[in-house]
Amino acid sequence: MTRAVSAADLAPTTYAWQIRATGLKVRVGGNRMAVDGLDLSLGTGVHGLLGPNGAGKTTLIRALATVVRPTAGSLELLGESAGGRGEHRALRRRIGYLPQEFGYYKRFTVREFVEYMAWLKEVPKADVPGAVQRAVERVGLADRADDRMKALSGGMVRRVGIAQAIVNDPAVLLLDEPTVGLDPAQRLRFRELLQELGRDTCVVVSTHLVEDVAAACTDVVLFAEGRLVFQGTPDELAAAGGPEHVGDSPLERGYSALLAGSGRERGSW
Amino acid sequence: MSGAGTSAGSADRRAGSRAGLSAGGADTAGGHASMRMIDDYARGDTGMATDEVWALETHLETCPVCRERLAVAATTRAPAVTALVDAVWSDLEPRLAATATAPRRRRRPAWLSGWLAPAAVPWLATAVSVTVLALLLDLADIRLGGVSLVLLLAPVLPVLGVAASWSRGLDPAYELTTAAPRAGLHLVLRRTAAVLAVVVPALLVCGWVTGVMVAQGLLPCLAFTSATLALGGVIGMTRAALALVGAWAAAVVAPAVAVSHAPLALRPDGLPVWGLVLVLGAAVVTARRGAYTVLGARR
Numbered sequence: 001m002t003r004a005v006s007a008a009d010l011a012p013t014t015y016a017w018q019i020r021a022t023g024l025k026v027r028v029g030g031n032r033m034a035v036d037g038l039d040l041s042l043g044t045g046v047h048g049l050l051g052p053n054g055a056g057k058t059t060l061i062r063a064l065a066t067v068v069r070p071t072a073g074s075l076e077l078l079g080e081s082a083g084g085r086g087e088h089r090a091l092r093r094r095i096g097y098l099p100q101e102f103g104y105y106k107r108f109t110v111r112e113f114v115e116y117m118a119w120l121k122e123v124p125k126a127d128v129p130g131a132v133q134r135a136v137e138r139v140g141l142a143d144r145a146d147d148r149m150k151a152l153s154g155g156m157v158r159r160v161g162i163a164q165a166i167v168n169d170p171a172v173l174l175l176d177e178p179t180v181g182l183d184p185a186q187r188l189r190f191r192e193l194l195q196e197l198g199r200d201t202c203v204v205v206s207t208h209l210v211e212d213v214a215a216a217c218t219d220v221v222l223f224a225e226g227r228l229v230f231q232g233t234p235d236e237l238a239a240a241g242g243p244e245h246v247g248d249s250p251l252e253r254g255y256s257a258l259l260a261g262s263g264r265e266r267g268s269w
Numbered sequence: 270m271s272g273a274g275t276s277a278g279s280a281d282r283r284a285g286s287r288a289g290l291s292a293g294g295a296d297t298a299g300g301h302a303s304m305r306m307i308d309d310y311a312r313g314d315t316g317m318a319t320d321e322v323w324a325l326e327t328h329l330e331t332c333p334v335c336r337e338r339l340a341v342a343a344t345t346r347a348p349a350v351t352a353l354v355d356a357v358w359s360d361l362e363p364r365l366a367a368t369a370t371a372p373r374r375r376r377r378p379a380w381l382s383g384w385l386a387p388a389a390v391p392w393l394a395t396a397v398s399v400t401v402l403a404l405l406l407d408l409a410d411i412r413l414g415g416v417s418l419v420l421l422l423a424p425v426l427p428v429l430g431v432a433a434s435w436s437r438g439l440d441p442a443y444e445l446t447t448a449a450p451r452a453g454l455h456l457v458l459r460r461t462a463a464v465l466a467v468v469v470p471a472l473l474v475c476g477w478v479t480g481v482m483v484a485q486g487l488l489p490c491l492a493f494t495s496a497t498l499a500l501g502g503v504i505g506m507t508r509a510a511l512a513l514v515g516a517w518a519a520a521v522v523a524p525a526v527a528v529s530h531a532p533l534a535l536r537p538d539g540l541p542v543w544g545l546v547l548v549l550g551a552a553v554v555t556a557r558r559g560a561y562t563v564l565g566a567r568r
Contacts, residue, residue, distance in 0.1 A: 062564065065448045066448070066562075066563075067444065067447050067448045067562075067563055067564045068563060068564055069563055086559070087450075087452075087453045087559075087562050088450075088562070089450045089451075089453075090450075092448065092449065092450035092452075093450045095448075097445070097448045099444040099445060099448070101444065102445075103440070103441030103442045103443065103444065103445065104441060104442060105387045105388070105441065105442065107377075107387075108377070108387070112377055112379075112382075115379060116379075116382050116387075117445065117449070119379065119382070119383060119451070120445070120446060120449035120450070120451045120452070121449050121450055121451070122449075122450045122451055164445070
């Protein structure tokens with residue numbers, strides 16, 4: 001018998017934004033501030049995090065995943081402070097995270113790996129088989145579920161990464177460069193999945209592909225040198241660029257216009 | 270109405286018996302469908318009222334007796350249907366036999382991954398084989414500087430297994446694990462316990478075979494484990510493990526080999542010092558428990 005609606009599902013949300021950062025600073029390594037005074041509010045929807053390499057996207061996503069502690073400022077996730085010390089167990093149960101370097105165990109089958117991740121994410125034991133099957137089906141790997149991970153192609157491994165991120169039905173889903181290694185057809189399918197997830201989840205997708213943003217995101221966050229440069233819809237981003245700016249599409253022109261305007265573009269690359 | 274069931278869940282059966290009655294109460298027997306209805310149903314009689322069909326099917330779902338009667342009726346009253354079903358079956362059966370059967374048995378029990386870190390398994394296998402080798406050399410009386418090899422190696426045996434359990438460099442899924450709700454001191458200790466559960470029995474067997482006092486090998490082993498965890502929380506597990514193994518080799522193993530004399534650290538009167546290291550390590554680990562839920566140092 002499947003579970004009926006629980007009190008937790010019906011409880012009203014006590015926060016306005018799933019993710020809310022004020023003056024957020026995150027230090028990496030010695031003295032470099034990878035995120036330097038960021039003010040950001042993100043609600044339900046798909047948010048594309050765009051920015052040049054080294055802009056601090058990965059560090060920001062790590063801070064949102066609570067694996068890196070902010071140096072200063074405040075960070076609220078699902079209405080709960082995620083800045084200080086402590087294990088954030090209850091909060092982490094509602095977060096899905098796909099790191100940029102997705103490491104996995106080669107000897108595990110897809111199902112074993114996603115089950116293991118479900119265990120790590122404290123999914124109730126009785127729900128694990130169903131949740132794993134659902135996640136694997138959503139990324140289109142149901143026919144390979146009992147194959148070992150080492151037999152999978154790069155794109156399939158990436159999809160296992162997405163499956164493990166959504167296995168706990170997260171309220172905040174953080175995907176760091178999820179489209180790397182996906183072929184064009186898989187990328188299309190992935191965008192559909194993103195739109196589907198974005199209906200009731202706050203999805204943050206870091207990417208350097210402007211076309212991913214155009215197709216799947218409801219909102220663009222442009223980020224350079226640890227600071228917010230622009231936040232708005234893809235159409236607003238496209239409107240920011242004119243014919244004099246570099247780029248092959250309106251979005252790319254808008255992207256380069258905003259980065260040039262912020263005075264943060266260094267070098268020819 | 271002939272009250273087929275008194276329990277709350279017998280609504281279906283009541284519906285069936287009501288249909289039986291409405292179809293001609295005379296041939297209804299004890300809350301089952303009438304033979305006439307079953308015959309009509311088996312023949313696929315289009316003249317049957319819809320509610321009768323509905324009631325009969327609901328009843329058949331819960332009543333094995335009527336299902337059996339239907340099966341008999343189908344063979345006698347509707348040979349064409351039976352022949353068709355048989356023909357379909359004979360076509361399907363070879364194909365069913367050819368398709369894959371039930372899914373393969375799980376290769377890896379789920380509870381094992383819950384205790385032993387998947388990345389630590391190869392390191393643990395190495396530790397156990399080294400122990401066996403050391404034991405064999407001990408038994409053959411090949412000794413380095415008059416000290417049992419098992420005793421010399423005992424402290425560093427669990428170190429690499431423990432390091433691999435929570436290491437950025439050795440565990441490919443380190444970042445995923447660290448970001449999970451279960452991450453933290455609890456999971457680290459669980460994985461450490463799993464490593465010790467393999468190493469300690471091996472050392473006990475060695476102690477029993479060679480006749481060396483068990484505590485002499487065991488206490489340094491536990492002390493090194495807690496020191497690895499404590500140091501690993503600060504500088505990263507892999508570095509901590511390498512530093513401790515290096516220090517052990519330089520400070521104890523090398524002098525022991527050089528002077529052919531049991532090193533001070535392994536004499537029974539050194540045991541309180543090992544106990545102190547164990548307690549200190551445990552205290553540091555508990556105090557710095559937050560370090561196991563954030564990304565550690567590189568490597």
